[in-house]
Amino acid sequence: MRKAAILVAGGKGTRMGGSVSKQYLPIGGQPVLMHTLRAFAEAEPGIAMILVLPERDFSLWKTLCAEYDFSLSHELVAGGDSRFQSVRNGLEKLPFTDGLVAIHDGVRPFVEKEVIQKSFEEAEKTGSAIPIVPLKDSIRKVDETGKSIFQDRGHFRLVQTPQTFQVAKIKEAFRVQELPQFTDDATVYEYQGWEVSLILGNPENIKITTPEDLEYAEFLLSRKDSNR
Numbered sequence: 075m076r077k078a079a080i081l082v083a084g085g086k087g088t089r090m091g092g093s094v095s096k097q098y099l100p101i102g103g104q105p106v107l108m109h110t111l112r113a114f115a116e117a118e119p120g121i122a123m124i125l126v127l128p129e130r131d132f133s134l135w136k137t138l139c140a141e142y143d144f145s146l147s148h149e150l151v152a153g154g155d156s157r158f159q160s161v162r163n164g165l166e167k168l169p170f171t172d173g174l175v176a177i178h179d180g181v182r183p184f185v186e187k188e189v190i191q192k193s194f195e196e197a198e199k200t201g202s203a204i205p206i207v208p209l210k211d212s213i214r215k216v217d218e219t220g221k222s223i224f225q226d227r228g229h230f231r232l233v234q235t236p237q238t239f240q241v242a243k244i245k246e247a248f249r250v251q252e253l254p255q256f257t258d259d260a261t262v263y264e265y266q267g268w269e270v271s272l273i274l275g276n277p278e279n280i281k282i283t284t285p286e287d288l289e290y291a292e293f294l295l296s297r298k299d300s301n302r
């Protein structure tokens with residue numbers, strides 16, 4: 075079955091701050107996005123990769139690729155004003171309609187090979203695969219007045235990407251009008267009344283979001299390099 079990855083990196087990185095958007099910042103001496111593209115190419119050799127970027131950053135990205143001698147094949151697609159719209163733009167450019175597609179945050183460079191491979195296997199069988207990890211801390215639900223109540227963490231999971239789907243179904247799902255609850259692709263899929271399948275993600279598959287995540291990312295990379 076044919077496989078593709080849509081790596082969404084069309085965001086502004088406002089929570090990270092700084093003059094350069096987080097997807098281009100170096101970790102281990104290379105821009106975050108290069109690590110992410112490499113993770114997919116290593117897990118699924120020959121996979122079609124679509125990289126969604128703000129259109130204004132296309133020339134910056136091409137300059138970085140030349141500077142770092144980065145030659146992994148990928149197609150550039152212009153992002154939209156929200157993650158939902160960036161994903162939809164990527165889906166429109168998929169080179170086939172009958173295979174599987176993994177939709178992944180470009181700023182999650184530490185996704186494990188096994189998680190990528192498992193997500194394709196599960197989506198081929200059931201239509202979808204959503205990686206989740208259990209919570210390590212206790213949690214509380216807090217209302218607008220600050221009043222809080224204990225929640226049983228056994229009923230909750232953190233949701234990661236790649237979120238992998240049969241192409242025809244996820245394209246159909248994304249024809250819907252965008253809603254605030256669409257914080258990921260699983261919510262768009264299940265809005266159609268389709269149930270998602272969960273798989274176990276890897277806890278290190280962090281979404282680089284705030285400055286301290288960059289420090290942790292450097293640590294994770296150095297640990298990975300020393301294990302090679």
Ligand SMILES: Nc1ccn([C@@H]2O[C@H](COP(=O)(O)OP(=O)(O)OP(=O)(O)O)[C@@H](O)[C@H]2O)c(=O)n1
Pocket residue numbers: 082083084085086087088089090097126153154155156157158160161179180181182281282283
């Ligand atoms: N219009 C958007 C917004 C987000 N994303 C991507 O979706 C992923 C998860 O989003 P997030 O971490 O929230 O990134 P930003 O939107 O860039 O961050 P912030 O909310 O802090 O501005 C990122 O890879 C981001 O680039 C996207 O492709 N298009």
Ligand SMILES: C[C@](O)(CO)[C@H](O)COP(=O)(O)O
Pocket residue numbers: 157179233234235257258259281
């Ligand atoms: C898609 C996602 O990474 C799953 O955890 C997350 O929902 C993205 O959220 P954000 O609002 O773009 O940070």
